[in-house]
Amino acid sequence: MTTICSVKFNGKTAIAGDGQVTLGEKVIAKSTAKKIRRIYHDQVVIGFAGGVADAVSLQDMLEGKLEAFGGDLRRAAVEMAQAWRKDATLQKLEAMLIAFNEKDLLLISGNGEVLEPDENVVAIGSGGNFAQAAAIAMTRHSSNMSASEIAHEAVEIASGIDIFTDNQIITDEL
Numbered sequence: 001m002t003t004i005c006s007v008k009f010n011g012k013t014a015i016a017g018d019g020q021v022t023l024g025e026k027v028i029a030k031s032t033a034k035k036i037r038r039i040y041h042d043q044v045v046i047g048f049a050g051g052v053a054d055a056v057s058l059q060d061m062l063e064g065k066l067e068a069f070g071g072d073l074r075r076a077a078v079e080m081a082q083a084w085r086k087d088a089t090l091q092k093l094e095a096m097l098i099a100f101n102e103k104d105l106l107l108i109s110g111n112g113e114v115l116e117p118d119e120n121v122v123a124i125g126s127g128g129n130f131a132q133a134a135a136i137a138m139t140r141h142s143s144n145m146s147a148s149e150i151a152h153e154a155v156e157i158a159s160g161i162d163i164f165t166d167n168q169i170i171t172d173e174l
Helices: 052-068 073-086 128-141 147-159
Strands: 003-009 012-017 021-023 027-030 036-039 044-050 095-100 105-108 121-125 170-173
Touching (some): 003 044, 003 128, 003 147, 012 036, 012 044, 012 095, 036 052, 044 121, 052 073, 105 121, 121 128, 147 170
Antiparallel strands (some): 012 170, 021 027, 036 044
8 A cells, every 4th residue: 555646737747655565454564665666768757556566567568568669658558558458467466557758647557547637646546535635736726836846745645644655755757
């Protein structure tokens, strides 16, 4: 369980995520996991929620699709989601991804969905709804915060509500 939030604001796209890894519903196994990574020649940033092994498998798959389609994130995401949905082994993977580059901000799910958010904010994980609501409010009512500050603060707010999210937050921005 985790919270990952990405925000496209004032010409920048940022992502923030906490570091908590929970075993079951009672044990915090780690508080400094890195759930945000750069892939495809540092041109694409991803954040994941769900099982770490599953997320790494999806990262590898997305990176392969990015290579196959010359870095076209939208096309790679659609191709990945289609493969994910059709392959019986992949369907068992329990993870969701947020992926962005200079142009696109996308949510990729195992249901074959590739979604571009309406309000340039997307969040996933157990605290995702809390973070998304906070980030949308900040983008609507603040012009003095950066995309990175909004994403970070949204996850910080979620960490105060969701017991599966901690405040060991890392961010990245393009």
